[in-house]
Amino acid sequence: MRKTFRPGHYHFQLNSFFPLLFLSFFLSFGIPLIANSSEEEIEEAIENHSNEDIKRGERFFKGLLPTNREFESCVSCHNIYKSDTLNWNPSAMDIAIKFAGKDFTEFQSAVMQPNGIKMEASHKNFKIEDEDLKKVKLYLDDLALTGPPSAGPTLNQIMLFILLGLLITFALLDLIFFHKIKFRAVSVLILIVSLGFQVKMVATAAIDLGRTQDYAPDQPIKFSHKVHAGDNQIDCKYCHHTAEFGKSAGIPATELCMNCHVLVREGTNSGKFEIAKVIDAYETKKPIEWTRIHNLPDHVFFSHAQHVGVGKVDCKQCHGAVEEMDIMRQHSDLSMGWCINCHRDTKVNFKDNAYYDNYMKLHDQLKGGGIDTIRAVDIGANDCMRCHY
Numbered sequence: 079m080r081k082t083f084r085p086g087h088y089h090f091q092l093n094s095f096f097p098l099l100f101l102s103f104f105l106s107f108g109i110p111l112i113a114n115s116s117e118e119e120i121e122e123a124i125e126n127h128s129n130e131d132i133k134r135g136e137r138f139f140k141g142l143l144p145t146n147r148e149f150e151s152c153v154s155c156h157n158i159y160k161s162d163t164l165n166w167n168p169s170a171m172d173i174a175i176k177f178a179g180k181d182f183t184e185f186q187s188a189v190m191q192p193n194g195i196k197m198e199a200s201h202k203n204f205k206i207e208d209e210d211l212k213k214v215k216l217y218l219d220d221l222a223l224t225g226p227p228s229a230g231p232t233l234n235q236i237m238l239f240i241l242l243g244l245l246i247t248f249a250l251l252d253l254i255f256f257h258k259i260k261f262r263a264v265s266v267l268i269l270i271v272s273l274g275f276q277v278k279m280v281a282t283a284a285i286d287l288g289r290t291q292d293y294a295p296d297q298p299i300k301f302s303h304k305v306h307a308g309d310n311q312i313d314c315k316y317c318h319h320t321a322e323f324g325k326s327a328g329i330p331a332t333e334l335c336m337n338c339h340v341l342v343r344e345g346t347n348s349g350k351f352e353i354a355k356v357i358d359a360y361e362t363k364k365p366i367e368w369t370r371i372h373n374l375p376d377h378v379f380f381s382h383a384q385h386v387g388v389g390k391v392d393c394k395q396c397h398g399a400v401e402e403m404d405i406m407r408q409h410s411d412l413s414m415g416w417c418i419n420c421h422r423d424t425k426v427n428f429k430d431n432a433y434y435d436n437y438m439k440l441h442d443q444l445k446g447g448g449i450d451t452i453r454a455v456d457i458g459a460n461d462c463m464r465c466h467y
């Protein structure tokens with residue numbers, strides 16, 4: 079959890095807990111899922127079939143049908159549920175969205191005529207009847223439409239919370255008005271236990287809310303810093319090239335990915351699927367919607383230029399061993415204490431530092447009589463990045 083000196087911090091978290099609880103409640107349903115095909119088209123495709131067909135497709139996908147199959151189930155590689163560990167294979171949802179609205183023959187040739195090294199290795203020895211594969215396609219279309227099975231815990235927790243609330247109300251009413259329960263101690267016990275549980279739930283949620291350290295959300299493309307900055311030794315600043323002179327380190331545009339991925343079309347771990355997304359984004363000119371991970375509040379000013387360009391602080395000191403991360407994760411807690419403690423401990427190097435050389439030069443010139451005034455512009459006040467984000 080974040081440590082701050084602001085006493086109002088917990089207050090903020092508890093106040094915003096309930097709106098956020100309900101927000102997450104709504105968000106766990108119906109996120110728009112269909113990216114590149116119209117909903118009606120898919121609905122139409124599904125409509126002509128019975129629910130039974132979709133169910134059979136699902137069973138086939140999960141390896142329950144046919145009983146005498148000799149190849150792996152689709153689900154053993156293509157996750158249906160979100161998993162905590164990185165799965166380089168496309169998820170069921172990924173495939174569903176890619177082929178939603180496309181016709182069966184296209185899907186069939188993608189599955190049955192694998193092309194590419196990874197694909198050939200994974201989809202070998204498939205013996206699938208057309209009829210079965212058609213149902214798999216139906217199941218996937220349905221998945222694309224309805225979204226992945228809703229994340230159970232959130233819903234259960236909310237239900238539990240409400241149930242506990244009802245229990246408390248009941249116990250209170252009984253104690254004060256109805257006296258239906260003979261032994262008052264029972265009501266009191268129900269009251270205390272339920273309330274205890276509720277407080278615990280609120281506290282856990284409140285702590286999680288403020289916690290951003292180790293935050294590692296799923297990204298739209300399985301971009302790996304380990305593959306790029308680690309295995310292939312690409313310099314951080316090749317992609318985050320504003321880190322040296324700008325306030326923000328920036329996220330590279332798709333064009334920059336294409337410098338290499340015009341040629342590199344298949345990855346060792348993910349095959350063609352993930353890189354195909356990059357190429358698709360480039361060709362359709364749709365920006366890739368990376369989820370932001372590090373995020374200081376608006377009232378804090380932080381400049382990469384001051385730390386990377388001037389201070390020569392290594393990315394690693396703040397972001398950890400990024401070159402070992404397959405999934406980007408927030409390394410530091412970004413609390414005020416974190417900033418302050420580093421400033422207390424870190425020595426500033428005045429020597430051979432263009433930033434300070436300038437101050438020294440001006441100072442010497444002033445003393446030597448070469449100049450008689452120093453204007454703000456001389457100490458860089460008109461550098462674009464001093465005022466602009």
Ligand code: HEC
Binds near residue numbers: 312373393
């Ligand atoms: C090939 C391009 C590339 C290279 C090289 C690269 N990055 Fe990144 N970086 C990205 C992309 C794309 C994202 C957004 C996706 C993600 O978060 O994984 C990102 C995200 C990040 C983030 C998180 C941004 C956020 O949302 O808060 C940090 C921190 C970061 N990179 C640091 C580094 C460091 C440190 C290095 C060098 C060790 C490095 N990157 C090398 C492309 C690159």
Ligand code: HEC
Binds near residue numbers: 300331348
């Ligand atoms: C300087 C060259 C370069 C740049 C720029 C670059 N990549 Fe890569 N990328 C590579 C190389 C090399 C591989 C590894 C290919 C392999 O596994 O043989 C790779 C692999 C990948 C993979 C597949 C990983 C795997 O192992 O399966 C993805 C996905 C990917 N890159 C996405 C991106 C994205 C998104 C960007 C832009 C933010 C980007 N790349 C920018 C060189 C680059």
Ligand code: HEC
Binds near residue numbers: 154155199348349
């Ligand atoms: C051994 C693991 C494995 C199994 C089992 C498997 N797949 Fe795949 N599948 C992959 C991988 C890996 C890729 C991506 C490879 C690539 O893009 O190069 C993929 C890609 C796909 C694609 C996308 C192809 C494209 O052109 O974009 C579809 C569709 C697909 N699989 C369907 C299925 C179905 C249906 C089954 C079950 C009958 C199945 N897969 C079983 C590993 C597997």
Ligand code: HEC
Binds near residue numbers: 315329382385386393
């Ligand atoms: C002194 C600590 C520190 C150092 C050194 C540092 N960063 Fe950051 N970085 C941060 C903080 C703090 C944020 C969050 C900024 C915000 O939310 O405004 C951040 C955010 C980022 C982001 C997200 C986009 C953005 O700019 O807000 C990327 C990408 C990133 N850093 C990459 C790098 C790279 C690459 C290096 C090394 C060249 C580096 N950082 C060095 C502290 C640091």
Ligand code: HEC
Binds near residue numbers: 378412418426
């Ligand atoms: C890893 C150590 C480290 C961390 C963490 C760090 N800083 Fe710094 N910071 C430095 C160093 C070193 C300098 C001096 C750079 C220089 O030579 O100007 C500096 C300078 C600054 C300055 C500029 C002072 C001036 O000259 O005007 C500001 C503002 C600043 N930091 C803000 C922050 C904020 C905000 C955070 C937390 C989000 C933070 N820093 C985290 C090391 C750090």
Ligand code: HEC
Binds near residue numbers: 461466
């Ligand atoms: C001393 C602070 C400062 C510096 C330095 C500065 N700007 Fe600005 N800039 C501003 C302010 C304030 C505005 C908003 C003006 C407005 O809204 O009328 C602005 C607006 C802009 C705009 C928007 C144009 C418009 O009319 O809305 C651009 C583009 C811009 N600046 C680029 C730059 C570039 C490039 C540099 C570096 C050469 C730079 N600025 C340096 C303060 C600064």
